[in-house]
Amino acid sequence: MQAFLKTGFLALLLAAPLPGAAAFASDGQNPKAQRIVSIGGTVTEILYALGAEDRIVAVDSTSSYPPGTRGKADVGYMRALSAEGILGKTPDLILTEDGAGPPDALSILKASEIPVVTIDTPPEGSAIAKKIRDVGHAVGLDEKAAVLADKTDRDLKALSETVAKLPEKRKRVLFVLSLAGGRIMAGGKETEAAAIIEMAGGINAADGISGYKPLTDEAVIGARPDVILVMQSGNHGVKPDEVFALPAFQSTPAAATRSLIQMDGLLLLGFGPRTPEAGRALAAHLYPEAFPG
CATH class of the missing domain: 3.40.50.1980 (Nitrogenase molybdenum iron protein domain)
Known part of the structure; x- marks a missing residue:
């Protein structure tokens, strides 16, 4: 952690x-x-x-x-x-x-x-x-x-073009930047996180804020995320048990399905030559049925 x-x-x-x-x-x-x-x-x-x-x-x-x-x-x-x-x-x-x-x-x-x-x-x-x-x-x-x-x-x-063919029901994704002291820092509008979520066919669950800002427990619950997205930290990724043990997440749809996605930070947020790869990888996590193999 x-x-x-x-x-x-x-x-x-x-x-x-x-x-x-x-x-x-x-x-x-x-x-x-x-x-x-x-x-x-x-x-x-x-x-x-x-x-x-x-x-x-x-x-x-x-x-x-x-x-x-x-x-x-x-x-x-x-x-x-x-x-x-x-x-x-x-x-x-x-x-x-x-x-x-x-x-x-x-x-x-x-x-x-x-x-x-x-x-x-x-x-x-x-x-x-x-x-x-x-x-x-x-x-x-x-x-x-x-x-x-x-x-x-x-x-x-x-x-x-591939994302445009996805089912109409899109998943709500909450990008969590940090969990310092149980305080949830999320990615709102006008961020790399929001852009990559949209690129992958998701809906940014924190679109009520701009930039990277802390969310109250009530705001997280109200965001109704289907998936929590975090950055992989070297060889020590955050564990689902650590995330979904927090009160803010316990009643979310993401907790019900234990949906946590971890990706390399530079790949995910760098917006460089590998961004198409990052967007496709995230989309495959969100909609595996549309990205077989």
Whole structure:
């Protein structure tokens, strides 16, 4: 449970906007950059998908995929960066997702004259292709990025067509970000969680709130979730007994059927090249009869 809670808190910080953070234009091109510091799990994942992994000298702690990222130097958590630590890697390009910080550290990095490119990361499937193209453009790999972006769009369209054929009765899904002290933090509207649930053919049970916010027991009961969705925490996933023992869940339809889905956090919420895979995997959990095998 502790590992799950820590991962949930991390995802919350990743998802919420950082007040006062400067967003630099994502239009710079640096085709000769060979010492890239990549900050943000999805940006790092895209760089690997474009074949630029050998140009990465360091990543942040949210960069957990692919497994090869573990062999890179770690500059820390993307919301608590040290400018000195990053500059110590002698990068010739700093590539970061929108929301990295703190603002003071980003200001120092920008003043260093090392190119800093920030990639917009809206929680929308329709924005993934642009994200891929922005990363590719930043490192001079526009053609490869265009191919990957087009494939991702095709895969998203195929998933949408499959989901459109699902039965009319859709399942209500409650994404639980954390259960710290029995306090349920859920994903409401305008979040990656809401977007992936909709993409998979579900109904976000917490659509009465915006962002990631705590829910009272009464609100959880009123949400009537058929399924509880959580992030897998390494090798220590939360157990159904731990979730459904909480009073808020005991009278929900999800508790009656013991319906708990666990998925890797970056896969589920990253909104990168693997998002069609994530959406299909979630849909298969929700509607196994429509996704045989």
